[in-house]
Amino acid sequence: MTASPKRIVLAARPHGEPKPSDFRLEDYAMPELGEGQVLLRTIWLSLDPYMRGRMNDAASYSAPVAIDAVMEGGTVCEVMASNSDAVAKGDLVLAHSGWQTYSVVDGNILRKIDPSLGPISTGIGILGMPGMTAYTGLLDIGQPKAGETVVVAAASGAVGSAVGQIAMIKGARAVGIAGGKEKCDYVKNELGFSDCLDHRDPDFAAKLKAACPDGIDVYFENVGGEVFEAVFPLLNFFARIPVCGLIASYSDTADTTPKWAGKMMRTILTKRLTFRGFIVSDFAGRRGDFLRDMSVWVKEGKVKYKEFVTEGLDSAPEAFMGLLKGKNFGKQLVRVGPDKV
Amino acid sequence: MTASPKRIVLAARPHGEPKPSDFRLEDYAMPELGEGQVLLRTIWLSLDPYMRGRMNDAASYSAPVAIDAVMEGGTVCEVMASNSDAVAKGDLVLAHSGWQTYSVVDGNILRKIDPSLGPISTGIGILGMPGMTAYTGLLDIGQPKAGETVVVAAASGAVGSAVGQIAMIKGARAVGIAGGKEKCDYVKNELGFSDCLDHRDPDFAAKLKAACPDGIDVYFENVGGEVFEAVFPLLNFFARIPVCGLIASYSDTADTTPKWAGKMMRTILTKRLTFRGFIVSDFAGRRGDFLRDMSVWVKEGKVKYKEFVTEGLDSAPEAFMGLLKGKNFGKQLVRVGPDKV
Numbered sequence: 001m002t003a004s005p006k007r008i009v010l011a012a013r014p015h016g017e018p019k020p021s022d023f024r025l026e027d028y029a030m031p032e033l034g035e036g037q038v039l040l041r042t043i044w045l046s047l048d049p050y051m052r053g054r055m056n057d058a059a060s061y062s063a064p065v066a067i068d069a070v071m072e073g074g075t076v077c078e079v080m081a082s083n084s085d086a087v088a089k090g091d092l093v094l095a096h097s098g099w100q101t102y103s104v105v106d107g108n109i110l111r112k113i114d115p116s117l118g119p120i121s122t123g124i125g126i127l128g129m130p131g132m133t134a135y136t137g138l139l140d141i142g143q144p145k146a147g148e149t150v151v152v153a154a155a156s157g158a159v160g161s162a163v164g165q166i167a168m169i170k171g172a173r174a175v176g177i178a179g180g181k182e183k184c185d186y187v188k189n190e191l192g193f194s195d196c197l198d199h200r201d202p203d204f205a206a207k208l209k210a211a212c213p214d215g216i217d218v219y220f221e222n223v224g225g226e227v228f229e230a231v232f233p234l235l236n237f238f239a240r241i242p243v244c245g246l247i248a249s250y251s252d253t254a255d256t257t258p259k260w261a262g263k264m265m266r267t268i269l270t271k272r273l274t275f276r277g278f279i280v281s282d283f284a285g286r287r288g289d290f291l292r293d294m295s296v297w298v299k300e301g302k303v304k305y306k307e308f309v310t311e312g313l314d315s316a317p318e319a320f321m322g323l324l325k326g327k328n329f330g331k332q333l334v335r336v337g338p339d340k341v
Numbered sequence: 342m343t344a345s346p347k348r349i350v351l352a353a354r355p356h357g358e359p360k361p362s363d364f365r366l367e368d369y370a371m372p373e374l375g376e377g378q379v380l381l382r383t384i385w386l387s388l389d390p391y392m393r394g395r396m397n398d399a400a401s402y403s404a405p406v407a408i409d410a411v412m413e414g415g416t417v418c419e420v421m422a423s424n425s426d427a428v429a430k431g432d433l434v435l436a437h438s439g440w441q442t443y444s445v446v447d448g449n450i451l452r453k454i455d456p457s458l459g460p461i462s463t464g465i466g467i468l469g470m471p472g473m474t475a476y477t478g479l480l481d482i483g484q485p486k487a488g489e490t491v492v493v494a495a496a497s498g499a500v501g502s503a504v505g506q507i508a509m510i511k512g513a514r515a516v517g518i519a520g521g522k523e524k525c526d527y528v529k530n531e532l533g534f535s536d537c538l539d540h541r542d543p544d545f546a547a548k549l550k551a552a553c554p555d556g557i558d559v560y561f562e563n564v565g566g567e568v569f570e571a572v573f574p575l576l577n578f579f580a581r582i583p584v585c586g587l588i589a590s591y592s593d594t595a596d597t598t599p600k601w602a603g604k605m606m607r608t609i610l611t612k613r614l615t616f617r618g619f620i621v622s623d624f625a626g627r628r629g630d631f632l633r634d635m636s637v638w639v640k641e642g643k644v645k646y647k648e649f650v651t652e653g654l655d656s657a658p659e660a661f662m663g664l665l666k667g668k669n670f671g672k673q674l675v676r677v678g679p680d681k682v
Contacts, residue, residue, distance in 0.1 A: 221606070228606070243609045245610070246606060246607060246610060265562070265569070265587060266587060268617070269584045271618065272617070272618040272620065273616075273617070273618055274617040274618075275606075275609050275614075276613070276614070276615040276616075276617075277609040277611070277612065
């Protein structure tokens with residue numbers, strides 16, 4: 001190994017928005033390879049909103065990251081040494097090895113990447129967790145029909161951009177919501193959404209209503225907060241709301257009660273709405289369908305994606321804090337190491 | 342016709358709980374039979390919680406009853422005269438002819454009753470709308486699995502009693518909630534639920550928790566209010582909540598924001614809950630399955646039902662006001678006329 005392994009650990013639990021001192025970059029000693037284990041060198045690290053939830057010491061769908069433990073995250077890695085029959089030295093794999101340059105993990109939990117499907121970074125992007133989140137949440141829960149209106153926020157992001165493009169493939173109208181003119185222009189002009197509204201616009205709610213003259217049939221919920229406030233009255237009878245994330249409230253420090261909340265059950269009943277929370281692993285059995293469809297859509301140019309790359313492991317905390325504030329533009333990746341050493 | 346036709350109309354929109362002056366009993370002149378129309382004599386009138394919503398001048402899944410218009414409701418009727426090829430004089434039919442002794446309706450919207458399936462009153466009870474509401478909401482949305490815990494309120498009522506008994510047929514544990522010892526004893530001892538809690542008990546929430554040691558997998562929501570308050574923290578990961586009714590809040594005059602509301606979206610996400618509102622007509626295609634299964638279950642004694650009958654059309658307002666307060670015990674019916682005249 002040419003350089004000492006480095007990792008970023010959770011130094012403190014953030015109160016509200018994370019700050020630099022909540023993270024700590026440190027050297028560490030790589031453990032010996034045990035039976036069935038492999039040594040991984042991290043090439044790409046994915047940064048995703050769900051990580052904010054893992055920084056809290058609270059019940060969620062997954063255990064929190066412990067103080068002084070390495071921050072978790074999906075990665076694309078090269079196998080540098082293997083004591084496992086599952087993978088061999090030189091293999092490129094998907095791992096969940098976190099914010100570190102090297103790691104030792106069990107070989108049999110790794111998934112090999114097929115480089116013929118696309119650039120290896122897409123294994124944690126459009127052909128990975130974010131893409132599959134969009135695919136399963138939209139198709140299995142949202143179930144858009146031709147002619148229906150699908151609304152998604154964070155529409156220039158990894159999940160949102162895929163949601164809208166899949167909706168259009170299924171014949172639905174896609175309306176995006178994003179932060180700022182540059183992102184909205186990209187969503188409309190490059191991705192082909194019918195419209196994209198800037199949630200920072202003071203007239204956002206009125207413009208969203210105008211952009212959805214037939215109401216909203218599917219709202220893919222990945223932000224929460226004030227965006228949902230504007231969406232709620234526009235929901236049609238029998239609307240479906242896959243609840244995938246609530247990035248706007250991940251850093252809330254108290255339970256706030258939004259205006260719509262008191263009406264929520266009544267509206268679920270009268271409009272016969274479906275709300276269903278999910279995470280991508282709930283649909284693990286759909287992985288084959290997803291890879292088959294999405295790799296074709298990407299190759300045919302029907303689904304475009306954008307990557308937003310920062311360089312070096314030490315860039316991860318700032319990039320992550322920016323992601324929570326919407327500063328990224330496209331799938332947020334950290335280039336931890338070169339493709340080949 | 343031996344007696345002048347009588348009907349009960351909506352005299353005023355109730356503010357809060359309905360009171361006697363919101364209804365008016367009046368004579369009226371029967372219109373002539375037009376082409377395709379039939380004259381119906383009401384035998385049984387069903388009283389149901391949804392009627393409270395129809396009394397409000399507010400958006401719901403159905404238009405409100407107009408002031409001075411006859412209160413709506415499901416009925417079992419005898420065809421007294423027919424200008425329709427669909428039904429003949431003497432036929433027994435299901436209608437939605439409302440709170441009146443006679444009515445003139447189009448023949449082709451009527452559904453003939455098969456008296457071999459059970460007493461004709463069951464056509465608006467266990468073999469009718471309430472039974473099918475329980476069947477479709479529980480099976481199509483709730484989807485209980487063997488060993489899971491299903492909780493239902495108003496458990497001695499027409500819908501709730503069927504929900505719990507169908508859950509048990511599917512191998513699930515049924516826990517009921519009802520008002521008062523007599524109803525709870527019936528639900529436990531006659532219907533065979535694992536337990537039934539009195540929501541008036543000051544220790545209700547703690548007792549519900551104790552009765553659901555493995556949490557709640559399906560909560561069939563037909564009451565709302567404080568019962569849901571107690572249910573909410575007990576919901577398991579992947580719990581399903583068919584939202585069928587909110588009787589506890591039908592007479593609310595202001596939008597109150599319950600304590601759980603601010604946490605609702607977060608909990609939907611982290612526990613991957615499914616909330617889905619429905620009314621029975623959303624599942625019209627399941628009518629054949631329902632009648633086939635339920636008529637067998639009733640004949641085999643696997644599903645028991647109880648009727649709570651008041652005598653005469655003029656008893657309907659007081660019976661309905663009592664229903665909203667939980668004074669009924671079993672399916673609330675009004676005997677409007679004899680089986681045969």
